[in-house]
Structures are given as structure tokens and as C-alpha cells.
Amino acid sequence: MNMLTRAERIYATLLHLYPKAFRREFGEQMQLCFRDAWRAAHLEPPIARLALLIDTGVDLTVIVSKQYFQEIQHMNEITRARLFALATMMSGIAWIILWVILNGDDTFASRASKTASFVLIYPTIALALVGLARLIPRSLSSRIAVAAGLIMLALSLVGVMLENWILFSLPLSLFFIAHAIVSIGILRHKPFAYLNGLSLITFGLFISIYIANPYNYTEALAQAWGTSLVQYTSTFILIEMIQSSLFVLIGLAWFVVGILMARISKQAKAINI
Amino acid sequence: MPHPAPNTFLPLSTPVLHILLALADEERHGYGIMREVKTRTDDEVRLGPGTLYGAIKRLLNDGLIETSGERPDPAIDDERRTYYRLSGLGAKVLHAELDRLNKIIAQAIGKQLSLSAALSIGSKGDLTGGRV
Numbered sequence: 001m002n003m004l005t006r007a008e009r010i011y012a013t014l015l016h017l018y019p020k021a022f023r024r025e026f027g028e029q030m031q032l033c034f035r036d037a038w039r040a041a042h043l044e045p046p047i048a049r050l051a052l053l054i055d056t057g058v059d060l061t062v063i064v065s066k067q068y069f070q071e072i073q074h075m076n077e078i079t080r081a082r083l084f085a086l087a088t089m090m091s092g093i094a095w096i097i098l099w100v101i102l103n104g105d106d107t108f109a110s111r112a113s114k115t116a117s118f119v120l121i122y123p124t125i126a127l128a129l130v131g132l133a134r135l136i137p138r139s140l141s142s143r144i145a146v147a148a149g150l151i152m153l154a155l156s157l158v159g160v161m162l163e164n165w166i167l168f169s170l171p172l173s174l175f176f177i178a179h180a181i182v183s184i185g186i187l188r189h190k191p192f193a194y195l196n197g198l199s200l201i202t203f204g205l206f207i208s209i210y211i212a213n214p215y216n217y218t219e220a221l222a223q224a225w226g227t228s229l230v231q232y233t234s235t236f237i238l239i240e241m242i243q244s245s246l247f248v249l250i251g252l253a254w255f256v257v258g259i260l261m262a263r264i265s266k267q268a269k270a271i272n273i
Numbered sequence: 274m275p276h277p278a279p280n281t282f283l284p285l286s287t288p289v290l291h292i293l294l295a296l297a298d299e300e301r302h303g304y305g306i307m308r309e310v311k312t313r314t315d316d317e318v319r320l321g322p323g324t325l326y327g328a329i330k331r332l333l334n335d336g337l338i339e340t341s342g343e344r345p346d347p348a349i350d351d352e353r354r355t356y357y358r359l360s361g362l363g364a365k366v367l368h369a370e371l372d373r374l375n376k377i378i379a380q381a382i383g384k385q386l387s388l389s390a391a392l393s394i395g396s397k398g399d400l401t402g403g404r405v
Contacts, residue, residue: 018323026330029303029355030322036304037322059321066327 008035011056017064019071276336276362279369288328291318293337293359293367300341302354303329329357337363 011034015027034056041048285293295301295309307320320328332338341356359367 022326022330026326028353030326032351032354033303033307033322033325037307040308055319055321059323063321063323063327067323 007038007053011038014060017060019067021071022067279362279365282335282337282366283370283373285366285370286328287318288320288324289332290367290370291320292325292328292332293363293370296338296357296359296363297367300343300356300358302356306357332363335362336360337366 008031012031015023015030018027037052037056038049041052291310291314292306294313295306301309303322303325307322307325310318310320329338333340337360338357339360341358343356
């Protein structure tokens with residue numbers, strides 16, 4: 001297989017990232033475009049191919065998300081609500097599984113990972129319940145959502161207090177404040193959709209930055225090297241890194257949900273963010 | 274149904290303006306548009322396939338361009354290619370946008386002339402002041 005064919009095949013595979021309708025309508029034409037551009041770049045110095053790959057990568061990233069946003073904007077309210085519900089439920093389920101896995105084993109789960117999972121589990125359950133409530137096509141669903149959310153908010157408050165002897169001067173308390181806003185925002189999705197979206201974005205970013213902090217890895221390494229090397233092997237470090245990476249991914253997923261919500265809300269549309 | 278007024282589509286985004294300009298003189302396929310824009314702008318505007326077809330989708334929906342069944346050069350052409358051409362409305366929108374840009378450029382030129390005149394007067398004043 002030569003370079004040309006490989007690049008074209010990779011691009012054809014990446015086209016599957018686009019929404020199905022868009023891909024069906026324009027996928028083949030886009031593939032032809034890339035093929036021609038790639039072949040033309042081969043007639044120029046190698047830097048032209050690199051430039052084309054970078055351009056195409058940026059183009060793909062930006063336009064794929066844009067096409068999904070446009071699809072969401074054209075959905076009706078019920079479909080949007082269901083999409084939102086599905087996203088929140090999936091994130092909730094993912095968190096619950098992760099939390100159980102992390103907290104089920106004291107040997108491998110580091111303190112930082114456990115704390116993060118502990119703090120984040122409650123709003124995620126709240127999100128999942130609210131998502132579930134939104135699937136029920138009755139007015140009662142909003143009441144269930146509010147009740148569930150408030151219970152989970154209270155639980156998260158108690159949880160954070162018990163775990164960290166909450167002090168608002170601690171950076172960790174920002175987690176609490178953030179997920180309190182998120183929970184309230186979710187409960188009143190429509191009127192506060194914009195704020196809700198922004199808070200989710202901030203929340204997701206904060207989690208990503210906090211969890212991605214090299215300190216977590218350093219801590220894992222220190223634990224591994226500082227204690228018995230017989231007990232803590234490279235498997236331990238690997239598991240630590242996988243765990244931290246999962247947190248980063250989930251943090252980024254929150255970020256995406258935040259953008260999604262901000263984009264689909266009417267308020268966001270009005271101020272054109 | 275009557276077409277919306279051309280002004281309702283303004284201002285055009287950069288990719289859309291360049292795509293309409295590329296189609297102003299002849300029908301082109303996607304890569305033809307990409308290449309024409311790249312050449313005409315001295316490589317300053319480069320449209321990726323996603324950007325191009327995202328814009329084409331909107332332009333088709335708005336009725337500013339349309340697909341063409343004709344193949345200008347069938348001997349060397351790939352049959353799978355779709356050619357696009359400017360619609361009547363698209364041409365009107367392009368002209369309206371160019372008029373709008375022309376006015377802005379005219380205003381900018383006007384200001385530049387005024388600025389030159391002011392600078393000229395200013396430098397004379399300085400000279401005079403120096404003598405006094």
C-alpha cells in the first residue's frame with residue numbers, strides 16, 4: 001500500500017466522524033477533494049503534504065463539531081431533551097462504574113483519584129436522575145427531577161463535608177460550588193441554560209486541569225518508589241496513569257456536554273456564542 | 274415562493290464569499306473551487322473539504338448555488354464529481370456583497386486621503402513652527 005492510498009483511506013475512515021446525513025450527501029465529494037489535494041501536494045515539496053495534513057486535521061475537528069451543533073439546532077425540543085437525557089445518563093453510569101472500580105480496591109486507587117471520584121459522583125448521579133426524569137413525557141417528571149436533584153445536592157454537600165472537612169478557602173471547595181451550580185442549573189435547565197452550560201464548561205475544564213496535574217503522577221511514582229517495590233510494581237503506575245487518563249477524558253466529556261448545552265440553549269443562540 | 278432579498282444574506286462569511294466568487298465565472302467541482310480560491314488569494318485562503326462542503330450545504334439550502342448536471346470536460350473528468358454553479362439569487366447576493374465591500378473600501382480610501390492630507394498639513398505646521 002503506498003502513501004497516497006493510505007492517507008486517502010485514513011481520511012475516508014475519518015469521514016465517519018461526520019453526522020450520517022452530511023456524510024451521505026457530501027462524503028464521496030469530500031473524499032475526492034482530499035484525494036486531489038493530496039496528489040497535488042505530492043508534486044510540491046514535502047512541507048506541502050504536512051501543511052495539508054494539518055489543515056485537514058483542523059478542518060475536520062472544527063467542521064465535525066459544527067455539523068453536529070447544526071444538527072442539534074435543527075432538532076425539535078423533545079429530541080434535544082432526549083439527547084441531553086441520554087448524555088447525562090451515560091455520564092452518570094460511567095461515573096458510577098468508575099467510582100465502584102476505584103473505590104473497590106484500596107491498594108491501587110490513589111487518594112487523589114478517590115477524592116475526585118468521591119466529589120464528582122453525586123452530581124453525576126443527579127444528572128443521571130434528571131436525565132431519566134426528562135425521558136418521562138409527563139409534567140410530573142420535572143418535579144421528580146427537582147426532588148432528585150435536591151436530594152443529590154444535599155448528599156454531595158454532606159459527602160464533601162465528611163471527606164474533606166470542607167473549607168471554602170480550599171481549592172477543592174470549588175468543586176462543590178461548581179457542582180452545586182451545575183445541579184441547580186440542570187434542574188432549571190430552560191431559564192438558566194446559558195449559565196448552566198457555562199458552569200459545566202468551567203466545571204469540566206477545572207476537573208480536566210486538576211486531574212491532569214502532573215502532581216497526580218508524581219504522587220503515584222513517589223508511592224511506588226517510596227514504599228516496597230515488591231508491592232508496588234510498574235503495574236501500579238500503569239493503573240494509576242490509566243485512572244488519571246480516564247478522569248481527564250471524563251472531564252473533557254463534561255466540557256463537551258457543557259458546550260453542547262450552551263450551544264443548544266436559546267439564550268446562547270441569542271448572544272451568538 | 275418569492276426569493277428572500279439578497280441583503281438578508283449579508284454579510285457573507287469569508288469561505289462563502291470566496292466560493293461564490295469562484296463560481297461567478299464558471300461551474301466548478303469541489304476541488305476546483307478549493308484550487309481556484311487558493312490560487313486567487315495567493316494561498317491566503319485555504320478551504321478544507323469540511324469547510325467547503327459545510328458551506329456548500331448551506332448555499333444549496335439557501336438556493337444561492339445549484340448542482341449542475343453538465344460536465345464541461347468529460348474526457349478528463351471523474352464521473353463521480355458534482356459540479357456547482359451560481360444561481361440567479363446567488364449572483365444577486367454576490368453583487369450585493371461586493372457593493373457593500375466596495376462602499377467600505379471607498380470609505381477607507383476616503384479616510385486614508387484625509388489622513389494623508391492631515392499629515393501633510395501637520396508636517397508643514399511643524400516646519401513653520403520650527404522657523405518661528
